[in-house]
Amino acid sequence: MDYVTLNNGIKMPQLGFGVWQVENDEATKAVSKALETGYRSIDTAMIYQNEKGVGKAIKDSGVPREDLFITTKVWNSDQGYENTLRAFDESLERLGLDYVDLYLIHWPTPEFDDYVDTYKAMEKLYNDGRVKAIGVCNFEIEHLERILEECEVKPVLNQVECHPYLAQNEMKEFCAKHDIFVEAWSPLDQGGEALRDETVNKIAETHQKTPAQVILRWHLQNNTIVIPKSVTPSRIEENFNVFDFELTAEEMDGMHQLNRNRRNGPHPNDMNKR
């Protein structure tokens, strides 16, 4: 397992495990399998409604708390200073933890213009030692610039949709300049088209690996943090088994050519649902 060092000195596994669209009981099973396999970073959110199931797997696993890296997120309807503090307490209780490693704003919802207040509540949680790191999701460069100008604690990462068909090159460049990691959500294109891509499949054949492993390797070699989701035990293992091969510069270049700026999720400026 490779770790990255975030801009506040905290270490985070570069490969983690996502649990969107997994209900509590199934989340307990999937996270238990992931922890057994060796994953140490789990990505959930209040809106996934599975923090309890995730918490149960953590508790049952017996893995020491300090070896785990647990991420959850404040949902759109909980934004604002006081709401965020309350939502955080509720998430912590559902998870059965006394701190989380990373707390993220789920969407900027720019029409409501309260992500700066939300972030300031997260700074309080950070300064009080209740979260080890804070960051954002789905922020555009203009949103990040406001946080960098108006707040004191730099976000450690921006979690955005990213896969070979949505490479996020501009965001990667901006984040690298500011010592902020990009974390890829839907890193496997939600199990869709990118896994069937001809270039990806040819590279997979060369290395005797699967298309998913090749895509995860591309993310890792781009210095991106990844959180693939699966409820299938064999895929949970497959997605973890990506540290014994490397893509060549030429293969990386071939993968970079696949970008077509094609999203599965909404554009962040269009996500203003509360």
Ligand SMILES: NC(=O)C1=CN([C@@H]2O[C@H](COP(=O)(O)OP(=O)(O)OC[C@H]3O[C@@H](n4cnc5c(N)ncnc54)[C@H](OP(=O)(O)O)[C@@H]3O)[C@@H](O)[C@H]2O)C=CC1
């Ligand atoms: N901040 C945000 O706004 C968002 C964050 N996220 C986070 O990112 C995580 C990952 O993104 P997600 O959208 O779930 O999509 P992923 O790109 O991780 O793809 C998950 C899908 O791919 C399938 N899959 C997994 N591994 C393989 C494999 N090796 N071969 C073939 N198919 C595979 C899974 O099927 P199966 O489970 O049946 O095995 C599932 O259908 C989420 O779970 C969540 O934690 C996601 C969306 C938005």
Ligand SMILES: O=C1CO[C@H](CO)[C@@H](O)[C@@H]1O
């Ligand atoms: O993480 C995510 C998955 O769930 C949400 C919807 O329920 C999405 O909006 C979000 O991007």
